[in-house]
Amino acid sequence: MNIDYSQETPLIAGRLDLAQIEELIAQPMDTKPDRKYYIALSISVTALLIGAVSLGLTFYYGIGLWGNNQPVGWAFEIVNFVFWVGIGHAGTLISAILFLLRQKWRTGIARFAEAMTIFAVMCAGIFPAIHTGRPWMDGYLLPYPNQHGLWVNFTSPLLWDVFAVTTYFTVSLVFWYVGLIPDFGSMRDRTTSKIKKTIYSIFSLGWRHSNRHWSHYEKAYMLLAGFATPLVLSVHTIVSFDFAVSIIPGWHTTIFPPYFVAGAIFSGFAMVVTVLIFVRKIFDLQNIITIDHLEKMNKVILSTGMMVGYAYSMEFFIAWYSGVQAESFLFLSRAFGPYAWAYWIMVSCNVLIPQLFWFRKIRRSIPLMLIIVIFVNVGMWFERFVITVTSLNRDFLPSSWAYFTPTMYDIGLLIGSFGFFFTLVILFTKSLPVVSISEVKAVADGAQPTHHGGAYHE
Amino acid sequence: MSQTDFHYQKKELPANLTKFSLVVLAIGVVLSLIAFFVDRERALFSYLVTYMMIVSIAVGSLFIVALEYIAGADWSTPIRRIPEFFSRLLPLLFILVIPLLVFNHDLFHWAHKEAVAEDKILQGKAPYLNITFFVIRTFVFIGLWSLFYWVLIRNSRKQDTTKDQNLTTKNIRLSAIFILVFAISITFTAIDFMMSLEPHWFSTIYGVYFFSGIVVAALAAITLAVIMLKERGYFSPWMTDDHLFSLGALIFAFINFWAYIAFSQYLLIWYADLPEETFWFLTRWNGNWAYLSILLIIVQFLVPYFALLTQPSKKDPKRLKFISIWLLFAHFIDLFWLIMPNMNSMKDGYVFSWIDFVFPIAGVGLIILVFIISYKKDNLLPIGDPKLKRGMDFHL
């Protein structure tokens, strides 16, 4: 391969001009959905309904319907929660961290990834709420002056979760909306339908593309990115605290916070790539979401996959090195005990298979990439399963050891969460610009003054 | 102004800098030797702190070089030679590490046969913590670092004359492998030389903790060198605030990362409150060590955090220079805090001794000297690098 390093790789292929970019991005919203769209939607809604039924039955009969037992008190629902929160990390990572690192290739994918963040956090939020057993009492999770005179336990990581997830959801939503305002403005000015125009006007807040506004807007975007970055880290860190502050072997280990964050980025990117592969194909966005972008994301997947692998090995090594019997037993039990199958699925999907991304050909091949990222998604779900279930199923007392088997309600809820997620994603693709119009315009060829940044030299 | 017609002309470093570094090094070495004869154990522990400091800057610099290659960053290309110069310290580690290996009995509790014989846990760790394996590991790691230093920097220098873009491609691949090696090697270096000083204690995040400190130290050293050279006109006229801002922002990010890792480790151990883990922090809360523990938070996190919080402060050369020196000092304190309380005689609190101050003097002299030697052999700018022009034209 011969790359010219003296030139930046173009962010938008095909030398599109501003009007063409806008046309391309607005296309899905201007056209009526076709049959394929309805087929996709009906599949995801079916999955959603399966989940809704499982959820309804869970509400009615209680969480005894699940497979949770003693000592495996945390199982599928916690696994799903951690899985979805993890998926939700890619969006803010792409929009905030890559923004601060000035990785301009993020512009093509940031909007979509942010939307996925919001939907994933919505999916995640369901699980702890129903895991309380009586979800109608979840109001007690918030510190409000009540007739019992009691306050919530601020020293509990489960409560930190309440704050972390709600803050993360709110900030992601705000961040997303701020990014959408100029696009609503553009949509308002190009649409011919009166109803659409009213809706876009309301959401655009009367945006005028004024540079006096852009100046504050860019500052605000910078500030939001600056806050969102540590926020992303904090959310999965706090999720890891749920496990790590306890004294259960396999849960209590100091590497959990960075390890969970790396895993979250890993799984989040895999999910974003999975969805983007379809989106760029269906909506003809190959020029905006280029193969270069996907390759870069695959590199991130490769590197975070290695970080996760590093954490697996560190845990194993220190479990042996510590000389604590319970620790070393647990790790042997993970790898060779009753859940060895789950452990090896996790290792092969998360550490071994992504190694294929060392090859440039594979990083740039759509079908192979799709297979690998789906494996990563599966592997990351199993990682949370391994952490949660295998640490509990053989606890300190051998007399209470028990094997966890999920019931159909557990599986129904898992399917339902995917249905919920993809239903929202599918609806999103037709109702809002899936790529940021103004940001992509800003990085198009010839969009910036030729004396780029000349103002600094005056 | 335009850089299309930019021609690099080498500008020599001031001659008295060499003299200065030689004098400092000589004084440091003499005092260090005296220290060794006065109190060997104390001197070894003190020496270990300085040794780890040099490891931090040397390996950290090579990591920054590799990071630039794999991230495809262009802003740092014109200053890439600075970390390359610092990483020349790596082959020297072969010599520097010898006192630690020879006198391992003074440093490491697990090297005491009679102690291991009575201790079940240490017996369990013996397959890892034994002198033979320890020495092999140490030399393998230093060997790997030197090897990667040698090939990466050779390719980079070759490019100065050949301007061959394939060398960049080669270095990108090498960097990817180096970062793997780096992750594993610094983790086990940290475990071997610092965590195993207290052989009963363990923490899975330890390698990451050391990594976060390494990067801060390396970035601080690089920034300091860049600003000192910039002040004397070595980087004119192309260097702008934006280059400094990028350095400042990276430092800011990594002090936050350090704080995050340090807090995670502390919180988890404090919260679970298991005796086999907490005693390590309790030792660092004994007597006047408590002041150092608090000081560490202030010095390594709070002060630089607020100093670099706002956007203008990240590109203010004076402030950056000050913070760079400050952070080098902070990383030194961090290593001091990790290493010194493990001395048996200081478990209950720090006992002052002049010995602690002589090794850093030698270290500073050595680092400056190595920098000067590297500078003489090399161009200050990687003039053959295809990304150089992009890097010079870099704007936010």
Place this chain on the structure above:
Amino acid sequence: MNNDKNLYCIAATFNTPDEIINAAKKVSGAGYTHFDVNTPYPVHGMDDAMKLKPSKLGFVTLVMGLAGASIALLFMYWSLSIDYPLVIGGKPYFALPAFIPVTFEMTVLLATVSTVVAMIMLFFQLPNNKHPLHDTKYMKSVSHDKYGILIETNDDKFDEKEVENFLKNLKPLNIEYIYYPPEETYSIFQPKFLLLLAGIALVVSGGTYFSLNKLMFMTPFNWMMDQAKLIPQKGSELFEDGFGMRKPVTGTVARGFVPYPYKGQVNPTEVLANPFLPTKENIALGKAKYDIYCSPCHGYFADGDSRLRGQFPNPPTLHSQRARDFSDGMFYHIITNGQNIMPSYESQITRDERWAIVNYIRVLQRAKNASDADLTEMNKEAGSNVAN
């Protein structure tokens, strides 16, 4: 109406970013202050070309971030250390490391949300869909792919002819005059609007009432309470005798049980002798138990002054001659067996405590019925100088 009065601004559009930067420099250089540049995306270097000051938005973020941090910390400190202190996991009340996560989240939440709100409401003065620029050709082109600059009529230097010539010299694509939209008049007292208001009021108040007074007290299911289980003091169909509580097997004897053979007898006093001497400790025990079990009816000093305010008949005083003549055994028997409407206290008060109560009653009786001779005796004990 005069056309000038209606004019909002004169605007020009350009094709390339270079032209617009140049135009902005010229306009700001000519001393205009009320002008604006509209571009479909932020153009680099425009802030300097327009001579805009750096955004002050950061101050809002800083202040609100600090506020978030301190509010969170103070609240956690107040609720867990002052209002309802509770030891959790052996940690101190003010467990600072454990408060850091929530403090951090609150900092981020308050800082980001207020930054965005301040930006939109204060800095942008949005939402504003009635701005004269909306629905103009100019707006449509600048939100699409053109770059526009406009000079407002309220600029001090504004002069229609001069501005038009100035803009024309910049060689724009075209020049547009933008006018204020005609004012629309609204009347609040329209029946439709009032009806709408009433409707909203009804829905809001009804919704509030329903959710606060009804919804909050609804439980979707009560399986846990309704399950088949035995409830103390309640009947049950599970057992033949219909009782929910089980009786012990006939002949069961509780541990440490000593039978009381005089149950139901009127006066078995001869055989019952007090095994305890009235020591200080014993009387203290008696007082404690008396105050708990006896005093509600008999009064603290055995005067028969009940604190039950007539809810239960008052017992007679224990200072009557008859009561003082009771033997210790008689008191013991009455406590154990009950008398008249006084129930048996056998199950509440242990045997030793019963004897202690008896001793205490003796103390009360003695104290309430002191004679002059007692006084002299006491004086003697206390020392003769107090006697007179």
